[in-house]
Amino acid sequence: MGILVGKQAPDFTAVAVQKDRIIEKFTLSELKGQYVVLFFYPLDFTFVCPTELHAFSERLREFDERNAKVIGVSIDSHFSHLAWLNTPKSKGGIQGVEYPIVSDLNKTISRDYDVLVEGAGIAYRGLFLLDKDQVVRHQVVNDLPLGRNVSETLRMVDALQFTEKHGEVCPANWSQGAKSMKPTQEGLEEFFT
Numbered sequence: 001m002g003i004l005v006g007k008q009a010p011d012f013t014a015v016a017v018q019k020d021r022i023i024e025k026f027t028l029s030e031l032k033g034q035y036v037v038l039f040f041y042p043l044d045f046t047f048v049c050p051t052e053l054h055a056f057s058e059r060l061r062e063f064d065e066r067n068a069k070v071i072g073v074s075i076d077s078h079f080s081h082l083a084w085l086n087t088p089k090s091k092g093g094i095q096g097v098e099y100p101i102v103s104d105l106n107k108t109i110s111r112d113y114d115v116l117v118e119g120a121g122i123a124y125r126g127l128f129l130l131d132k133d134q135v136v137r138h139q140v141v142n143d144l145p146l147g148r149n150v151s152e153t154l155r156m157v158d159a160l161q162f163t164e165k166h167g168e169v170c171p172a173n174w175s176q177g178a179k180s181m182k183p184t185q186e187g188l189e190e191f192f193t
Contacts, residue, residue: 002114004136010112017081035068036130040123
C-alpha cells in the first residue's frame with residue numbers, strides 16, 4: 001500500500017448518489033475548506049459494508065459539527081447505489097444514509113488511493129482524513145472482513161483540529177479534553193510528570 005499521508009489527496013470527479021439524487025459531477029476539490037472523511041468499501045449489497053455505512057450515518061451530525069464531510073466510495077455503479085439506498089436496513093440495505101456515495105466503476109479512484117485489490121477488482125476498506133487544504137493527514141486500510149470504528153475516526157478528526165488550533169500534539173489514547181503536550185523534550189517530560 002502506498003502512503004498518502006502528508007500528500008495532496010488525489011482529486012476526482014465522478015457520479016455520486018446522495019439520498020435519492022444523482023450527482024453527475026461530484027468533485028472532491030469542491031470540498032476544499034472543509035475536513036473530509038473519505039472511505040472506501042468493497043461492494044454494495046454485502047455484509048460488513050452496510051454496518052459501516054449505517055455506523056457513519058448514525059454519527060453524521062457529529063461529523064457535521066466538526067465541519068467534516070463524510071463520503072463513501074465503492075466500485076459499484078450509481079444505479080447499484082440507488083437500489084441499495086432504497087433497500088431497508090432490515091433487508092441489508094442502507095436506506096436512510098444521507099452522505100454522498102461515489103461510484104468508482106472504472107476503479108481509477110480506488111487505484112489512485114492505492115486501495116484496489118488487484119485481481120479482485122474491489123477496494124479494501126481504506127479511510128482517508130483530509131484537512132481543509134485536502135492534504136491527507138490520516139489513513140488506515142483494513143482487510144475486507146475487518147469493519148472500522150467510527151468513534152476512532154471522530155477521535156482523529158478531533159486530534160487533527162486540536163493540533164491545528166493549539167500547536168500541541170496528541171499522545172497515545174488522547175481524546176477531546178485529555179492532556180496534550182508541547183512537541184518538545186520539555187513538553188514530553190511535563191506530560192509524564
